Amino acid sequence: MTPLLELKNVVSGYGSIRALKDVSATVDPGEAVAIIGSNGAGKSTMLKTVCGLVRPFQGQIVFNGKDITGWEAERVAAAGIALVPEGRRVFPRMTVLENLLLGAYTRTDRAAISEDLDKMYDLFPKLYELKARMAGSLSGGEQQMLAFARALMSKPRLLLLDEPSMGLAPIIVSQIYNTIATIRKAGVTIVLVEQNAKLALSAVDRAYVMETGRIVLEGRPEEILQDQKVMRAYLGVS
Amino acid sequence: MSAYQQQILILTGINVISALGLSLISGFTGQLSLGHAGFFGVGAYISALLTTKAQLPFALALVVGAFSAGLAGLVVGFPTLRLKGDYLAIATLGFGEIMRVLALNLKITGGPVGIRGIPHSTWPSTVILLAVLAYLLLKKLIDSHVGKTFIAVREDETAAEAMGLDTARVKISAFVIGAIYAGVAGGLYAHYIRYINPSILGFMKSIEILCMVVLGGMGSLPGTVAGTVILTVTPELLRSVSPLISQYRQVIYGVLLIVLMLCRPQGLFGGATYKRERHVPAWKLWGRRESANDIAQR
Numbered sequence: 001m002t003p004l005l006e007l008k009n010v011v012s013g014y015g016s017i018r019a020l021k022d023v024s025a026t027v028d029p030g031e032a033v034a035i036i037g038s039n040g041a042g043k044s045t046m047l048k049t050v051c052g053l054v055r056p057f058q059g060q061i062v063f064n065g066k067d068i069t070g071w072e073a074e075r076v077a078a079a080g081i082a083l084v085p086e087g088r089r090v091f092p093r094m095t096v097l098e099n100l101l102l103g104a105y106t107r108t109d110r111a112a113i114s115e116d117l118d119k120m121y122d123l124f125p126k127l128y129e130l131k132a133r134m135a136g137s138l139s140g141g142e143q144q145m146l147a148f149a150r151a152l153m154s155k156p157r158l159l160l161l162d163e164p165s166m167g168l169a170p171i172i173v174s175q176i177y178n179t180i181a182t183i184r185k186a187g188v189t190i191v192l193v194e195q196n197a198k199l200a201l202s203a204v205d206r207a208y209v210m211e212t213g214r215i216v217l218e219g220r221p222e223e224i225l226q227d228q229k230v231m232r233a234y235l236g237v238s
Numbered sequence: 239m240s241a242y243q244q245q246i247l248i249l250t251g252i253n254v255i256s257a258l259g260l261s262l263i264s265g266f267t268g269q270l271s272l273g274h275a276g277f278f279g280v281g282a283y284i285s286a287l288l289t290t291k292a293q294l295p296f297a298l299a300l301v302v303g304a305f306s307a308g309l310a311g312l313v314v315g316f317p318t319l320r321l322k323g324d325y326l327a328i329a330t331l332g333f334g335e336i337m338r339v340l341a342l343n344l345k346i347t348g349g350p351v352g353i354r355g356i357p358h359s360t361w362p363s364t365v366i367l368l369a370v371l372a373y374l375l376l377k378k379l380i381d382s383h384v385g386k387t388f389i390a391v392r393e394d395e396t397a398a399e400a401m402g403l404d405t406a407r408v409k410i411s412a413f414v415i416g417a418i419y420a421g422v423a424g425g426l427y428a429h430y431i432r433y434i435n436p437s438i439l440g441f442m443k444s445i446e447i448l449c450m451v452v453l454g455g456m457g458s459l460p461g462t463v464a465g466t467v468i469l470t471v472t473p474e475l476l477r478s479v480s481p482l483i484s485q486y487r488q489v490i491y492g493v494l495l496i497v498l499m500l501c502r503p504q505g506l507f508g509g510a511t512y513k514r515e516r517h518v519p520a521w522k523l524w525g526r527r528e529s530a531n532d533i534a535q536r
Contacts, residue, residue: 077402091393106402
């Protein structure tokens with residue numbers, strides 16, 4: 001099977017700092033892949049590089065058969081990659097509905113957009129109740145739901161989730177992970193970045209373990225969980 | 239109406255048009271600009287030169303002046319794209335100063351003397367009509383789907399980029415449209431006062447307009463108008479109360495600004511978007527019919 005996303009020897013970072021040092025990875029269509037690792041391992045940089053918010057210094061990124069290396073973020077978004085950013089980053093002084101419609105910015109098929117809007121309200125009934133509220137007045141969990149729905153409104157082939165559990169109460173986190181499972185069932189390919197390794201491994205088909213800008217291990221969740229040495233050394237889990 | 243009252247009315251209208259332009263740039267798109275007088279000056283000088291030197295009709299000169307200002311907005315917009323917040327403010331400040339120094343030193347602009355004998359073509363009806371038109375056009379823009387992209391850039395530029403917005407284009411559009419507004423205001427001003435010199439390009443003029451936008455509330459159109467009317471009319475009202483107050487009117491004006499900012503840091507109308515629930519039905523925006531959800535809830 002040809003992968004939906006392929007990173008070939010990608011080197012990336014900020015200014016003179018290299019946060020990704022020669023990273024190669026693949027994501028197959030329909031797959032859910034986790035990227036786990038401790039603080040500063042380069043997980044978020046990897047996502048940002050894929051979606052064009054950070055330019056790679058070297059290497060190649062291929063999405064859906066197209067070389068998207070060095071594309072501007074808006075072009076990547078239009079090609080079908082949606083990002084749920086770290087810390088949610090909804091537009092605070094815009095209503096929930098306006099946030100959702102901005103998610104569909106790259107699309108022009110109005111009828112289909114309004115259908116998808118209804119789908120989002122079915123998936124997140126709470127958002128329907130809150131649609132006229134300013135996004136900034138929502139709770140953290142509600143904002144995370146909104147960030148998910150906003151990303152899904154672009155009808156992405158690939159959904160990138162950056163630390164969706166960060167700063168949320170445990171009960172909200174389990175809700176979020178239920179949502180991820182629902183999105184997976186709908187056939188959306190997912191790349192999930194998490195610091196909470198066990199949680200992430202419970203939700204995916206395959207995972208990469210990162211450490212200081214490199215991928216140190218790749219495998220199925222159960223394989224990684226069994227590798228006590230890796231769990232302790234890289235993920236701080238005993 | 240006395241000639242004096244008419245003058246206040248006209249200057250208020252001109253300031254409203256200019257402030258609406260800055261409102262789009264700073265209030266809605268979040269790009270702090272301290273060079274608005276520069277755009278105003280381009281509109282004023284170009285249109286004045288066209289009517290005095292080239293004998294062009296006023297309406298045409300006003301349009302050309304406005305588009306020249308828009309072009310200046312494009313020129314400012316591009317190099318400053320990567321700048322944010324205070325850095326952008328300083329760069330736009332630099333633009334305003336360049337325009338002032340140019341007007342001061344070029345032969346064609348008349349140097350420090352400026353341009354005299356500009357035909358009187360701006361009448362109250364012209365100003366009121368254009369101010370209302372400027373307001374309605376901007377309101378239509380802000381309420382449209384495109385308008386939301388300006389606000390999205392203000393709210394979170396990175397997130398907007400990840401949504402697929404071309405944030406560079408959004409910011410440049412804001413600068414160009416805002417500059418056109420200032421250019422129209424400048425053209426009207428030149429053909430009302432009939433005499434312009436480089437002082438209209440001064441830094442304080444940019445600050446004055448920014449005060450109007452901030453006082454009214456960043457990101458509010460009625461607020462921008464209210465702020466402009468208050469800050470244009472109040473100094474004149476204070477002038478006419480009593481000789482004592484008249485003497486101290488600039489002090490009172492300053493105190494008023496401080497008190498207002500202390501009491502309502504979000505501006506007169508600024509908080510409204512936060513608290514008021516806006517029930518914009520989805521079908522209004524996208525031609526959406528009632529969803530299964532609506533029907534189920536009955």
